[in-house]
Amino acid sequence: MYRTADGEEIFVIDGHTHFWDASPANQKNIHGKQFIECFYAYHSNLSPPSEKWPLEKFEKYDAKTMYNDLFVAGYDDMAILQPTYLGDFYKNGFNTTERNSAMKKSHPDRFILNGAFDPRDGNKGLEHLHELAEKHKIKGVKLYTAEWRGESKGYKLTDKDSYLFLEVAQKLGVKNVHVHKGPTIIPLNLDAFDVADVDDVATSFQDLNFIVEHCGLPRLDDFCWIATQETNVYGGLAVALPFIHSRPGYFGHVISELLFWLGPDKLLFGSDYGIWTPKWLIDKFMAYEIPEAESKETGSVLTLETKKKILGLNAARLYGVDVEAQKQKIRAAGGYDHLAASAQAAE
Amino acid sequence: MGLHAAGPDDELQARRRQVWACLDGVMDPELDESVTELNFVTKADVDANNRVHIGFRLPTYWCAANFSFLMADDMRKAVGALPWVEGVEVVLGEHMYADKINAGLAKGLSFQDTFGEEADGGVEEVRRTFLVKAFQRRQSALLSHLLAAGHLSETLIAMTIRELETVPLDAEGAKLVRRYLDRRGVMGPLRPDARAFVTAEGAKLNSETLSRYLSSIRRVGINAEFNGALCRGLLAARFDLDTPLKTRSRTVEESTSP
Numbered sequence: 369m370y371r372t373a374d375g376e377e378i379f380v381i382d383g384h385t386h387f388w389d390a391s392p393a394n395q396k397n398i399h400g401k402q403f404i405e406c407f408y409a410y411h412s413n414l415s416p417p418s419e420k421w422p423l424e425k426f427e428k429y430d431a432k433t434m435y436n437d438l439f440v441a442g443y444d445d446m447a448i449l450q451p452t453y454l455g456d457f458y459k460n461g462f463n464t465t466e467r468n469s470a471m472k473k474s475h476p477d478r479f480i481l482n483g484a485f486d487p488r489d490g491n492k493g494l495e496h497l498h499e500l501a502e503k504h505k506i507k508g509v510k511l512y513t514a515e516w517r518g519e520s521k522g523y524k525l526t527d528k529d530s531y532l533f534l535e536v537a538q539k540l541g542v543k544n545v546h547v548h549k550g551p552t553i554i555p556l557n558l559d560a561f562d563v564a565d566v567d568d569v570a571t572s573f574q575d576l577n578f579i580v581e582h583c584g585l586p587r588l589d590d591f592c593w594i595a596t597q598e599t600n601v602y603g604g605l606a607v608a609l610p611f612i613h614s615r616p617g618y619f620g621h622v623i624s625e626l627l628f629w630l631g632p633d634k635l636l637f638g639s640d641y642g643i644w645t646p647k648w649l650i651d652k653f654m655a656y657e658i659p660e661a662e663s664k665e666t667g668s669v670l671t672l673e674t675k676k677k678i679l680g681l682n683a684a685r686l687y688g689v690d691v692e693a694q695k696q697k698i699r700a701a702g703g704y705d706h707l708a709a710s711a712q713a714a715e
Numbered sequence: 716m717g718l719h720a721a722g723p724d725d726e727l728q729a730r731r732r733q734v735w736a737c738l739d740g741v742m743d744p745e746l747d748e749s750v751t752e753l754n755f756v757t758k759a760d761v762d763a764n765n766r767v768h769i770g771f772r773l774p775t776y777w778c779a780a781n782f783s784f785l786m787a788d789d790m791r792k793a794v795g796a797l798p799w800v801e802g803v804e805v806v807l808g809e810h811m812y813a814d815k816i817n818a819g820l821a822k823g824l825s826f827q828d829t830f831g832e833e834a835d836g837g838v839e840e841v842r843r844t845f846l847v848k849a850f851q852r853r854q855s856a857l858l859s860h861l862l863a864a865g866h867l868s869e870t871l872i873a874m875t876i877r878e879l880e881t882v883p884l885d886a887e888g889a890k891l892v893r894r895y896l897d898r899r900g901v902m903g904p905l906r907p908d909a910r911a912f913v914t915a916e917g918a919k920l921n922s923e924t925l926s927r928y929l930s931s932i933r934r935v936g937i938n939a940e941f942n943g944a945l946c947r948g949l950l951a952a953r954f955d956l957d958t959p960l961k962t963r964s965r966t967v968e969e970s971t972s973p
Contacts, residue, residue: 406776406777455966556833560779585941586938589937590934611941614944628930
């Protein structure tokens with residue numbers, strides 16, 4: 369919960385969080401080492417110095433640390449757990465639904481558990497998707513299209529098997545498809561970050577929502593174009609938002625373009641925890657105004673209403689969260705006790 | 716500098732400068748910035764047999780294979796075009812496809828032959844896509860500059876390449892013109908009487924809708940800038956950037972420029 373200076377309460381749903389284990393003990397090979405080091409480079413490069421973690425903590429943090437960073441020190445009310453398996457790089461996987469589900473079990477009102485599927489898993493994968501829907505009642509999946517699988521170095525949403533999985537997801541009411549583009553889709557000669565396949569499936573699956581993580585970066589321009597055409601394409605702000613600290617001018621460019629092309633109802637906040645922590649991101653975001661030159665160009669303004677939508681209301685709509693009822697639940701379970709304590713301390 | 720005759724050392728220095736100058740002209744296709752500006756090149760040595768040894772690195776282990784290969788291949792070709800060069804070795808370090816790319820480069824293979832089944836064609840399509848983006852980005856920067864300097868939309872849309880070359884401009888504007896014309900050829904031959912400004916489809920611009928057109932291509936530039944910032948940051952987080960050779964080469968250039 370974020371409180372403005374006027375005491376207004378802003379409900380925050382963190383659209384992208386991870387509970388990973390990338391410790392050397394779990395690394396299968398050099399790729400596992402390089403994968404977490406690449407994340408760590410994002411972390412160290414874009415975090416304010418005071419928020420930087422040592423590599424060891426970054427490789428593996430415990431559940432308590434995560435809870436505290438998100439819901440006590442941070443302003444999150446809820447967080448979506450997005451799995452990334454990476455079975456070729458990590459012995460027990462990087463950040464699996466199974467690992468995340470323990471987190472969800474400990475704090476059922478705080479977490480939204482998403483699943484994942486990989487069209488290359490065939491029938492077994494389809495069975496698993498059914499199981500996830502039955503057992504965990506998942507409403508969303510995260511797809512990492514660049515995941516290595518033996519000889520295969522990724523897949524496209526337009527592959528025949530992807531269609532099969534998306535049809536099943538639609539039937540099961542798994543409505544929210546978070547798409548994360550990575551660098552190694554075969555064939556290697558084409559642009560692996562190309563978001564055109566999202567355009568295709570968004571047209572074909574009108575009952576699904578496609579949330580393109582980090583707004584298609586590094587293909588922001590193509591993403592804006594697609595998201596303007598398709599009513600069911602959304603942008604996740606993870607990776608774009610941290611620039612608010614290191615390069616606020618660039619962030620101004622990006623957010624004003626996104627607001628211009630997509631509008632305020634189609635952007636979702638995400639910290640990408642543990643790459644970044646929500647506290648500083650939200651503090652900076654709440655204090656941020658789009659520079660005047662930028663606003664003049666695009667007409668985009670970050671009003672309080674828009675900020676509320678981005679921080680929580682849009683995700684609440686996609687995931688069917690009744691904000692008031694959820695606040696009651698969290699409050700009843702003592703989830704806001706620390707706010708009362710800090711308010712008292714301030715008096 | 717003294718008046719002594721040019722010795723072998725001076726000649727070697729001159730050759731090194733030529734190599735760096737060639738590399739300055741090689742762009743990261745995605746960022747549309749020079750591989751030397753981006754600090755990707757770690758080494759560019761000339762040995763006693765006039766063979767050139769180039770080392771380079773990228774912001775992440777995962778940087779796309781196609782762009783990584785394109786840059787290496789462009790470096791090899793650019794430096795290989797110097798008349799005295801007897802051979803060019805380009806080596807990529809710390810990358811998921813380093814072994815494959817380095818082996819392909821050493822044998823002078825094409826992208827397709829380097830990657831075999833993992834590729835289903837050359838990289839020309841993706842190269843073209845990003846050349847067009849670079850064209851749009853440079854055009855957007857130049858048009859914005861010219862409009863801000865008081866040039867009218869009507870004049871600009873009708874301007875020929877020859878006229879653009881002779882527009883009196885400040886240093887910044889002149890640089891933007893040079894950069895733009897370097898990519899104008901992507902849209903067809905650089906005939907002096909051809910229109911200076913056309914869309915990526917080769918169509919002429921309309922003065923009434925120019926500002927809308929500019930906002931639409933502006934995204935391309937923002938994207939590249941954003942990626943450039945990200946890549947610089949990631950490179951800095953990954954490597955110690957105080958590459959001695961690079962620094963030395965800059966000093967050499969500065970001290971000998973007129």
